[in-house]
Amino acid sequence: MGDVEHIQTAEQQGVSRRSFIKGVIATGASVSASNYVLRGGHGVALAQAPGSVERLVTLTVNGQQRRVDVMPQETLATTLRYKLGLTGTKIGCDRAECGACTVLVDGVAHYSCSTLTHQVRGREVMTIEGLEGADGSLHPVQQAVVDLQGFQCAFCMSGFVMNMVELTNENPDATRAEAAQHLSGNLCRCVDYNRILNVAEKACELTRNGMRS
Amino acid sequence: MVFAKLLLSPMPHARVRRMDASAALAMPGVEGILTADDIPETEAPNEASLTNEPHYEGEPILAIAAIDEETAAAAVEAVDIEFEPLPFVLDPMESLRPGGPNARSQGNTMAGRDLSTIKWDSVNWNEYDRGTMPLGGEVTDEWEVGDVEAGFAEADLVLDETVFSASLSHQPLETRTSMAYWQNGKCYMHASTQSTARTEGGTARALGIDPTDLVLIAEYCGGGFGSKIAGCPQDQISGLLSRKVGKPVMLRVTRQEENFFGKARPGIQARAKFGFRSDGRVVALDLMMVQDGGPYGRSGDYMSCADQASLMYQPEHMRVRGLTIYTNTPPRAAQRAPGGVQAVAMFAPIVDNAAKQLGIDRLEIIRVNAPEGQAVFGRPRQGVQGNVSSAFVKEAVDKARDEFDWAGMQARSKQRNGTKVTGIGVALSSYSAGASGVDGLLVIRPDGKVEIHNGAGNLGTESFSDTSRAAMEALDTPWEQAEIVWGDTSKHLPWSAVQAGSMTTHAHTRSNWAAGLQAKQFLQEIAAAQLGGSPGDFTVSNGRVYRSGSPSQGLSFGRAAELAIRAGGKFDGHELPEDINEMTTRAATGLAGRGLVSAAKDNFETGGRNMSYAIGFAEVEVDIETGAVQLKDYKVASDAGTILHPQNFGAQLHGGGIQGFGVALGQKWVMDPQWGLHVAKRFYSNRPPTILDVPTEREMAWTAADLPDPFNPVGCKGIGEAPVGAGAGAVLNAIADALGDDVHFNRSPIMRDMILTKLNPEVPEAHNLLTTHV
Numbered sequence: 001m002g003d004v005e006h007i008q009t010a011e012q013q014g015v016s017r018r019s020f021i022k023g024v025i026a027t028g029a030s031v032s033a034s035n036y037v038l039r040g041g042h043g044v045a046l047a048q049a050p051g052s053v054e055r056l057v058t059l060t061v062n063g064q065q066r067r068v069d070v071m072p073q074e075t076l077a078t079t080l081r082y083k084l085g086l087t088g089t090k091i092g093c094d095r096a097e098c099g100a101c102t103v104l105v106d107g108v109a110h111y112s113c114s115t116l117t118h119q120v121r122g123r124e125v126m127t128i129e130g131l132e133g134a135d136g137s138l139h140p141v142q143q144a145v146v147d148l149q150g151f152q153c154a155f156c157m158s159g160f161v162m163n164m165v166e167l168t169n170e171n172p173d174a175t176r177a178e179a180a181q182h183l184s185g186n187l188c189r190c191v192d193y194n195r196i197l198n199v200a201e202k203a204c205e206l207t208r209n210g211m212r213s
Numbered sequence: 214m215v216f217a218k219l220l221l222s223p224m225p226h227a228r229v230r231r232m233d234a235s236a237a238l239a240m241p242g243v244e245g246i247l248t249a250d251d252i253p254e255t256e257a258p259n260e261a262s263l264t265n266e267p268h269y270e271g272e273p274i275l276a277i278a279a280i281d282e283e284t285a286a287a288a289v290e291a292v293d294i295e296f297e298p299l300p301f302v303l304d305p306m307e308s309l310r311p312g313g314p315n316a317r318s319q320g321n322t323m324a325g326r327d328l329s330t331i332k333w334d335s336v337n338w339n340e341y342d343r344g345t346m347p348l349g350g351e352v353t354d355e356w357e358v359g360d361v362e363a364g365f366a367e368a369d370l371v372l373d374e375t376v377f378s379a380s381l382s383h384q385p386l387e388t389r390t391s392m393a394y395w396q397n398g399k400c401y402m403h404a405s406t407q408s409t410a411r412t413e414g415g416t417a418r419a420l421g422i423d424p425t426d427l428v429l430i431a432e433y434c435g436g437g438f439g440s441k442i443a444g445c446p447q448d449q450i451s452g453l454l455s456r457k458v459g460k461p462v463m464l465r466v467t468r469q470e471e472n473f474f475g476k477a478r479p480g481i482q483a484r485a486k487f488g489f490r491s492d493g494r495v496v497a498l499d500l501m502m503v504q505d506g507g508p509y510g511r512s513g514d515y516m517s518c519a520d521q522a523s524l525m526y527q528p529e530h531m532r533v534r535g536l537t538i539y540t541n542t543p544p545r546a547a548q549r550a551p552g553g554v555q556a557v558a559m560f561a562p563i564v565d566n567a568a569k570q571l572g573i574d575r576l577e578i579i580r581v582n583a584p585e586g587q588a589v590f591g592r593p594r595q596g597v598q599g600n601v602s603s604a605f606v607k608e609a610v611d612k613a614r615d616e617f618d619w620a621g622m623q624a625r626s627k628q629r630n631g632t633k634v635t636g637i638g639v640a641l642s643s644y645s646a647g648a649s650g651v652d653g654l655l656v657i658r659p660d661g662k663v664e665i666h667n668g669a670g671n672l673g674t675e676s677f678s679d680t681s682r683a684a685m686e687a688l689d690t691p692w693e694q695a696e697i698v699w700g701d702t703s704k705h706l707p708w709s710a711v712q713a714g715s716m717t718t719h720a721h722t723r724s725n726w727a728a729g730l731q732a733k734q735f736l737q738e739i740a741a742a743q744l745g746g747s748p749g750d751f752t753v754s755n756g757r758v759y760r761s762g763s764p765s766q767g768l769s770f771g772r773a774a775e776l777a778i779r780a781g782g783k784f785d786g787h788e789l790p791e792d793i794n795e796m797t798t799r800a801a802t803g804l805a806g807r808g809l810v811s812a813a814k815d816n817f818e819t820g821g822r823n824m825s826y827a828i829g830f831a832e833v834e835v836d837i838e839t840g841a842v843q844l845k846d847y848k849v850a851s852d853a854g855t856i857l858h859p860q861n862f863g864a865q866l867h868g869g870g871i872q873g874f875g876v877a878l879g880q881k882w883v884m885d886p887q888w889g890l891h892v893a894k895r896f897y898s899n900r901p902p903t904i905l906d907v908p909t910e911r912e913m914a915w916t917a918a919d920l921p922d923p924f925n926p927v928g929c930k931g932i933g934e935a936p937v938g939a940g941a942g943a944v945l946n947a948i949a950d951a952l953g954d955d956v957h958f959n960r961s962p963i964m965r966d967m968i969l970t971k972l973n974p975e976v977p978e979a980h981n982l983l984t985t986h987v
Binding site (some may be wrong): 006075090093097098100128135149151152153154155156168175176177179180181184186187188190191192193194195196197198204 | 387779874
């Protein structure tokens with residue numbers, strides 16, 4: 001889940017890092033003063049920048065089609081939390097440093113604070129709210145968190161959990177060291193890493209034993 | 214809901230010369246502005262939420278509310294503002310130097326209740342320039358026990374060292390965001406605070422309202438580590454701005470803003486002189502400490518640093534001198550084991566060095582000095598030192614020696630694998646572990662449930678819930694029958710301890726035990742009145758009160774609750790004890806008539822200050838070509854009384870230890886000395902430990918003496934604080950161990966360049982040992 005992959009993903013969608021930045025500047029966002037940028041567009045005249053994209057889009061989030069009004073420069077974390085009410089995704093840094101905002105896009109872990117919502121059109125987004133089965137059954141990662149009482153303040157939890165879901169899908173045989181490498185894009189400030197690695201190992205074990213994933 | 218954005222000071226010390234927000238306020242979508250002129254005046258040296266005289270880069274000047282954050286940010290940019298730069302200082306020693314700048318216009322320290330100026334005119338500054346902490350300067354605090362000079366005279370080894378520990382941001386993952394709205398004259402505030410009951414009063418005062426007009430909602434806190442003990446000044450902004458614009462206001466604090474005003478542990482520059490007997494026993498300790506105070510408040514980490522040194526090393530002769538000097542750097546606050554972590558980071562390497570010089574086992578020197586029983590320690594009051602309620606450090610050391618295979622660990626010391634050398638480190642850390650005298654409050658409802666109210670707060674350590682078990686234990690009733698109420702002051706919360714300083718576990722097992730015992734008494738009285746006989750004839754167990762020996766003759770809790778409501782008076786909360794806090798009285802009054810209500814103050818004997826202990830064991834590999842350090846293993850032993858919840862207990866020991874790794878290995882500030890601006894202001898530059906910094910070969914181990922504290926009804930003590938120093942000290946000692954028996958570091962964190970410089974003495978040090986923020 002590194003920057004390289006993120007840029008590749010962006011380019012697949014025809015949005016380069018440069019055009020992302022240009023888009024932000026074009027819409028008049030005050031980058032210097034505003035680390036969080038939110039614009040509902042209510043009552044404020046918005047200049048549609050040349051080359052900007054369609055605003056009313058359909059997203060696939062947790063298997064559901066969601067119609068949502070999205071600004072060109074809007075991040076997926078913003079859309080999820082403030083437009084779709086999916087507040088399980090947390091914003092810890094808004095700059096791809098902490099991983100609290102991690103979600104899956106087509107099964108791949110992404111920092112949603114640094115993913116443009118327009119990049120995920122036509123792709124499957126999964127947030128922590130979508131992990132539980134329709135019958136209420138828990139995902140192996142969720143079960144492992146419950147069994148081992150993983151996480152303390154848990155502000156980092158949803159990001160770690162989503163990244164662990166990717167881990168259990170990709171490499172349920174992961175060693176403790178491999179799990180640490182896989183999860184190294186997520187920060188926990190209670191630094192409960194020992195238990196987090198216990199959870200990762202347990203989630204892998206539950207997956208290997210055939211619990212749904 | 215509208216959103217607020219802040220205008221932050223671009224300078225480390227300045228005065229707002231001119232400000233015109235008319236263009237900003239005329240922008241479409243802008244709702245209003247809050248400036249320092251709109252808020253009640255704050256008495257120096259305390260921090261205000263907004264100011265016209267900023268004392269550090271990033272201090273909030275004003276806030277603008279708008280329909281969305283982008284509009285608010287654009288409006289902040291449109292404010293026409295001019296600052297007059299004022300003299301600033303980043304390093305306390307530079308402020309103490311004759312002619313040096315003061316961080317505040319009125320002085321550089323607090324003397325009693327007043328700001329005043331202290332300069333060290335008489336000391337030898339050439340000595341300082343060569344990296345030695347000068348002695349002889351004026352201080353604001355000092356104490357002595359015994360006769361320190363006589364102590365040194367009987368010492369076989371004296372180590373006189375200059376030591377430094379760095380300032381360190383708290384960096385909770387959840388920033389101090391808040392949202393507030395007003396309804397019928399009441400302010401409803403959602404805030405990120407460590408404590409609930411203890412945040413209510415201060416926040417209400419800051420808003421200029423009565424605590425009964427504040428509803429504070431804070432069920433979960435995304436980390437605080439001492440930076441959000443009783444809320445934060447910036448919470449005031451959403452509250453006051455909301456009242457001004459007449460709409461709910463959300464102030465989302467960014468990561469960068471959090472780095473500015475999210476608080477930090479104060480760094481300490483010190484001279485420490487230890488006198489050891491040949492068996493390793495510390496006989497004399499002389500400390501001189503200068504604390505980097507930031508610009509506000511009166512944090513006294515250096516005094517608690519001295520107390521912990523006194524407790525851990527038990528010197529018969531000890532002298533302490535110190536002062537806090539204000540600097541134009543972010544505000545300081547308690548950080549997980551305030552003063553305790555600095556004590557271990559600065560002094561554990563000296564004790565470890567002494568063991569090597571005296572040829573003593575490095576674990577044995579910890580044991581020989583460790584407190585035991587009701588050990589005395591700390592600053593004397595009226596000439597007498599206080600004592601701890603219990604100390605089973607030696608028992609913990611003995612357990613660890615076997616369980617962790619100390620001999621095997623030591624055998625790996627200095628083993629070489631290519632360019633990597635193994636180092637082994639061990640360190641003791643102590644800290645406060647519990648408050649007393651707060652209130653318990655519970656309701657036994659007619660549906661038979663026991664509703665236990667707690668206002669402590671919830672940092673995810675589970676102490677607010679675990680401590681409720683004490684009430685259920687007093688009622689000898691299954692835990693499943695309990696419901697916990699917390700995190701919202703409209704839900705009738707009692708006066709509680711802060712969720713800080715490891716206070717909750719001890720304080721609330723005591724208060725819940727008190728409320729539980731009183732509820733038991735009420736149940737027995739109700740049963741006696743209903744069924745005949747005297748209260749003493751009845752047993753409370755398993756959700757029932759029944760005639761002892763005849764379980765069928767009794768009442769369920771639900772039935773007893775109905776009878777309590779019918780009886781009224783003291784049984785259902787209409788009459789309350791006189792010694793409970795006003796907040797508890799209010800809460801219990803709100804619950805009156807809902808069932809059997811028991812509100813009780815913890816009046817149990819304290820037996821001394823409640824302290825817990827952790828001993829960290831670290832194994833590192835140091836790459837002598839690159840200076841890189843990798844933790845290979847970390848184990849921790851402890852004494853925190855009876856263990857209340859093993860899983861959470863272990864998580865505190867390890868999580869605290871890993872925070873200590875950050876203290877030892879890299880968390881620090883870097884500031885531009887010319888302009889007083891931050892260079893390291895985000896996670897990647899002011900880097901906390903990551904999951905790659907912890908050992909991954911196996912799960913980290915822990916053990917505990919697990920002996921009951923005699924002054925807690927269930928034997929337990931808190932365990933949040935002490936583990937941090939244990940992690941820091943063990944890693945610092947392990948790195949030095951890898952590099953050679955004659956190597957020790959007098960500064961933390963240990964950066965790679967410091968390691969490489971140690972290995973190559975011809976390379977000059979990059980900076981003075983005492984220089985801050987480099």
